[in-house]
Amino acid sequence: MVAVTQVVRHVGRGLAALGGTLALVLAGVAGPAAAEPETPVVYPSGASMTSADRLGFDTCTAPSLAALRAWTGTSPYTAVNIYFGGGNRACAQPNLTAAWVRDATAAGWRLLPTYLGYQPSCMLGDKPHRYTASTATARGTSDGTDAVARAKALGLLPGSALYADVEHYDRTDTACRTAVRRYVSAWTRTLHAAGYLAGVYVHQDSGLRDLSATYTSTTYARPDAVWMARWDGKQALTGWPTAPDRQWSLGQRAKQYRGDHDETWGGVRLNIDSDRLRAPVATVARTYRVTSPDALNARRGPGTSYAVARSYAPGTALAVVCQGAGQRVGTTAVWDRLTSGAWVSDYYVSTPSRTGYSGALPRCTYPGQVTADSLNARTGPGVSYPVTGNPLRRGALAPVMCQKTGSRVGGTAVWDRLSDGRWVSDLYVSNRSSTTWSAPVPRCP
Known part of the structure; x- marks a missing residue:
């Protein structure tokens, strides 16, 4: 049950600029992280926890x-x-x-x-x-x-x-x-x-x-x-x-x-x-069908502003991995992620609900381990937002749904929205990047 190729990806995550010291304190973190023990998971397109x-x-x-x-x-x-x-x-x-x-x-x-x-x-x-x-x-x-x-x-x-x-x-x-x-x-x-x-x-x-x-x-x-x-x-x-x-x-x-x-x-x-x-x-895809009267566009992100990856004819079977939030289409803002990594509006898919999430499908999450002893979660993507709930402890598997620009903490302005709606600075969540967006995590709408 080891490949060491990912060890170096996380080095330097805690090397914050000197001007970020106050932001680090406000964010409620305890110190920088090293490559071990929180090695990042390299999620491919279509992955989800x-x-x-x-x-x-x-x-x-x-x-x-x-x-x-x-x-x-x-x-x-x-x-x-x-x-x-x-x-x-x-x-x-x-x-x-x-x-x-x-x-x-x-x-x-x-x-x-x-x-x-x-x-x-x-x-x-x-x-x-x-x-x-x-x-x-x-x-x-x-x-x-x-x-x-x-x-x-x-x-x-x-x-x-x-x-x-x-x-x-x-x-x-x-x-x-x-x-x-x-x-x-x-x-x-x-x-x-x-x-x-x-x-x-x-x-x-x-x-x-x-x-x-x-x-x-x-x-x-x-x-x-x-x-x-x-x-x-x-x-x-x-x-x-x-x-x-x-x-x-x-x-x-x-x-x-x-x-x-x-x-x-x-x-x-x-x-x-x-x-x-x-x-x-285990994450296992479930099969549903296209319900739209015309061809359904699958896009590279959960919204119509994203490029079309391919189209599916009415009635086509889709391998759905998980659901996430995106642009509202019809009666829902839920989008379905396929095994290919592309997204389709749930409004045109035969899942149980056309207005919200379907209980049979998991939320799309791309977790990384928390690299601080105690990390405050907030109501929005910045240190000016109130702290909410209990802090996340070192090694907690933070279930990241999407990322958004917020206040700068150390070397990054990226914040992660968790599956419970709270926000944490991405600086202290192990993933593929210490300074910018981490594919395939989508942008928050």
Whole structure:
């Protein structure tokens, strides 16, 4: 689960001009950022993050679509993991195809992609493929590269979070602890360079402890989300004993709270673990159709002032990734982003709503980790706007929807609008640029 090509992109983000000192204070930031641990994600066109706040389950073999249909509406679960790759994956996956991914998503299920690759040499178990401190970076790189290829083949789009499964291990082995950190760092950088978010599944008493201890280290890239195993029957995503609440604090946590057991819903029994999610998951396109009487123009941004990328005939099927705000057309200001990266007005697409966002589709977001200890969010794009809500903590995955020019903070006048409507200075959100706009994030209307 590492490519180091993106390390240099973020260097210098905190090198503010001397005249920006007062603005930095007013913006409520704690200091400059380095390349590590907040490596930027290089989102390609058509990428978007998808978040899940719900109960889920994980099981070794992906259930059949018939089983998911039986559990839909009868069980408390609306998310399911998929073991989509890795040399240590033990279960056959006869159901797991791109069509299964598409249909499970269309049925309302969120997917938690899990990759069971190389394991630490001191792992407490019998998995055969392992890494040491000297091979961990290479293994993290190769696993990350393979995970991205397998994710794409299944239709898991850039912006998806892919979770490396790091099983419980012996923390008394110091070299092995170093190996885990190197592997996760390599996994994270590799996924970020390919446009994916990096998650990790860890035991509360091994992997979580060690990643928490190096949360602010400039030696290791920090994963975007953690999925902790602690079978205490409690669903809480805060108050964890081995990682403080300030870490992975903004929709970046999942917990496996109950281990191996059988449950029956809708007449179908499955052997599962139970999970509570408030974390990024897979992004999968949904298919809708053009409803306009004439050809529908897809544009390079969410408005008619943007150039036409191509046109679609009435009735054409569209692969919609997410929805964002743009120019009002008819009864709505919602625009749909396609897998190509182009935008179409939702007014002419067969989504459930013609006046607002559709619940089945995620908002288009392009998150970066916060690089300040405490970053104030404001009601508008500038330090003169009031502070609102709680500050964002270091490492929080700020869900950026769009960018707009505002007051200058340090070396940039770019501000980011978050999915909750608040604004933060882009200087302290890791992305592709430290001074200007970051593609493919659109401009705010």
